[in-house]
Amino acid sequence: RKEVEQDPGPFNVPEGATVAFNCTYSNSASQSFFWYRQDCRKEPKLLMSVYSSGNEDGRFTAQLNRASQYISLLIRDSKLSDSATYLCVVNNNDMRFGAGTRLTVKP
Amino acid sequence: NAGVTQTPKFQVLKTGQSMTLQCAQDMNHEYMSWYRQDPGMGLRLIHYSVGAGITDQGEVPNGYNVSRSTTEDFPLRLLSAAPSQTSVYFCASSYSVMVAGVGEQFFGPGTRLTVL
Numbered sequence: 390r391k392e393v394e395q396d397p398g399p400f401n402v403p404e405g406a407t408v409a410f411n412c413t414y415s416n417s418a419s420q421s422f423f424w425y426r427q428d429c430r431k432e433p434k435l436l437m438s439v440y441s442s443g444n445e446d447g448r449f450t451a452q453l454n455r456a457s458q459y460i461s462l463l464i465r466d467s468k469l470s471d472s473a474t475y476l477c478v479v480n481n482n483d484m485r486f487g488a489g490t491r492l493t494v495k496p
Numbered sequence: 497n498a499g500v501t502q503t504p505k506f507q508v509l510k511t512g513q514s515m516t517l518q519c520a521q522d523m524n525h526e527y528m529s530w531y532r533q534d535p536g537m538g539l540r541l542i543h544y545s546v547g548a549g550i551t552d553q554g555e556v557p558n559g560y561n562v563s564r565s566t567t568e569d570f571p572l573r574l575l576s577a578a579p580s581q582t583s584v585y586f587c588a589s590s591y592s593v594m595v596a597g598v599g600e601q602f603f604g605p606g607t608r609l610t611v612l
Contacts (some may be wrong), residue, residue: 415502423600432586432603433539448612476538484529484601489536 392416393479402494406467410490412460412477413447422453424462425476427489433476436462467494498522502587502604509577509611516570517607519587527590528556528570528599530562532583539586545570577611584608 395412414422422439437444439451447475450487452465457488460477472494503518509563541554559581561573563576570589573585574581588601 393538421599432605434603435600438600483541483544485555486531486538486540488536 391487392404393477395477395486397401397488397490399491399493400485402492402496404467404469404494407463407465409464410462410466410475410492411471411488412462413420414458414460414479414485415423416456416479416481416485418481419479419481421479421480422460422468423480424449424451425486427442427474427476429473432451433486436475443492464492468491469496484493498584500587500602500604502585502607504607505605506608507610509574509609511578511611513577514576516576517574517585517587517609519570519572519604520568521570521589521602522568523589523591523602524567525591525602526567527592527601528564529588529590529604530560531571531585531586531588532556532581534583542572542585562607570587576610579611582609582611 393414424436425433426436427433433474437446439453448465452461474489476489476492477486500521503521518606526547530542533539540556542560543562545551548567585607587604590601592599
């Protein structure tokens with residue numbers, strides 16, 4: 390079993406839609422969590438950290454459920470510019486990446 | 497402030513050749529790391545360093561060496577290239593090495609390596 394698992398997608402949604410991604414992790418000792426965004430043939434960039442209490446940044450909301458060992462990312466009012474691959478990242482003593490979920494937002 | 501820079505951007509090697517991928521950062525970050533990214537596999541950690549003179553192995557270290565003689569530079573050496581090392585290589589750095597783990601990482605633009 391991979392340490393970090395994501396639904397690879399692709400998710401194809403119309404502009405304005407709400408889309409949610411989930412990610413599960415296997416190491417219960419993991420201590421910090423992130424969502425990164427990666428555009429095609431580019432480097433990953435931090436989208437947001439994920440806190441136990443949940444956190445929101447504009448149209449993006451991240452949630453952490455330690456008991457069930459999963460992390461979620463919700464994108465509201467999708468824009469064409471949200472099209473990218475979203476990487477779930479889990480830290481213990483080093484960063485472990487999920488394989489990513491590809492999102493395409495269509496007009 | 498250039499951030500994290502990597503050279504070369506593209507490289508083609510023949511099996512058995514050796515080469516060094518360069519990585520430098522100008523943010524005075526203590527933590528630096530190397531990843532490889534393969535389709536369907538996500539990024540996998542090769543080696544990392546928590547400061548000058550200190551390196552350690554990650555998830556997939558075989559076939560690679562690193563050194564960290566300065567805070568700024570963290571080169572990755574392929575000792576004898578194999579087709580299985582065809583991949584995209586990313587270098588990253590972080591401003592903190594927290595007790596709870598590494599904080600936000602800043603990535604370089606990547607090196608696309610093909611081994612024939």
